[in-house]
Amino acid sequence: MTTRKDTAERNDRALLQAARDVLAEDGAHASVAAIAHRAGVGIGSLYRRYKTKEELFQRLSLMSLEHWNQAAEQGLADPDPWAGLAGFVRGCVEFGQGSLAPVAGIIEVTEQMRARSRRGDELLEELVRRAQGAGVLRVDVTAVDIALLIEQLGRSPVVDQLRKQGREDLLPAATRARRRLIAIALDGLRPGHAPLPEAAPGEELCSGRWSRE
Numbered sequence: 001m002t003t004r005k006d007t008a009e010r011n012d013r014a015l016l017q018a019a020r021d022v023l024a025e026d027g028a029h030a031s032v033a034a035i036a037h038r039a040g041v042g043i044g045s046l047y048r049r050y051k052t053k054e055e056l057f058q059r060l061s062l063m064s065l066e067h068w069n070q071a072a073e074q075g076l077a078d079p080d081p082w083a084g085l086a087g088f089v090r091g092c093v094e095f096g097q098g099s100l101a102p103v104a105g106i107i108e109v110t111e112q113m114r115a116r117s118r119r120g121d122e123l124l125e126e127l128v129r130r131a132q133g134a135g136v137l138r139v140d141v142t143a144v145d146i147a148l149l150i151e152q153l154g155r156s157p158v159v160d161q162l163r164k165q166g167r168e169d170l171l172p173a174a175t176r177a178r179r180r181l182i183a184i185a186l187d188g189l190r191p192g193h194a195p196l197p198e199a200a201p202g203e204e205l206c207s208g209r210w211s212r213e
Contacts, residue, residue, distance in 0.1 A: 012049055014039040019060050020099055024155055027102035054107045061100050065116035072123035082136035085127050086186050089150060093182055098151030104209040117207060138191045142200045153182055
């Protein structure tokens, strides 16, 4: 028997997934109406769960940070430093980590978000140190490089376009192609390549973007 609580939780999951999808397509201009429509619920239902669009995006950001940290902890638990790092990157990319970048600097960063972000930075730094210490990650790659790479790979223009067009027949092929590109990018993190150009990017390109100042 379906209870009211079950329905509310199902609607909440649908809203959060819809918000992620609409953000990926429309960026910071994602509307409440579009999110509610994608989730298959009324705007009233959305506002009963989240008082404002900002509150919805804050919840989505927190969920994304928690996934990042869980993926990093799983990576560190892997006894193989390369497998742990590569698994972390793949897990975050496939989750769509970085899809919230359009709201950076637009929503207020809560203390919960800030704490999860600090923990995520620590975990990624440890993943990088461990992989470089084992000689399986090129020494000129930084944690910020990894974070930005995940953001770049977190969206697939081809997959997004095919979904918009309703081309379900081509989606499996696009998904397979995306996995190949992820593998190519991961291989570029291995030692033995030419030195990277330019200076390493700073932290302002990651957490610094979320400041409203």
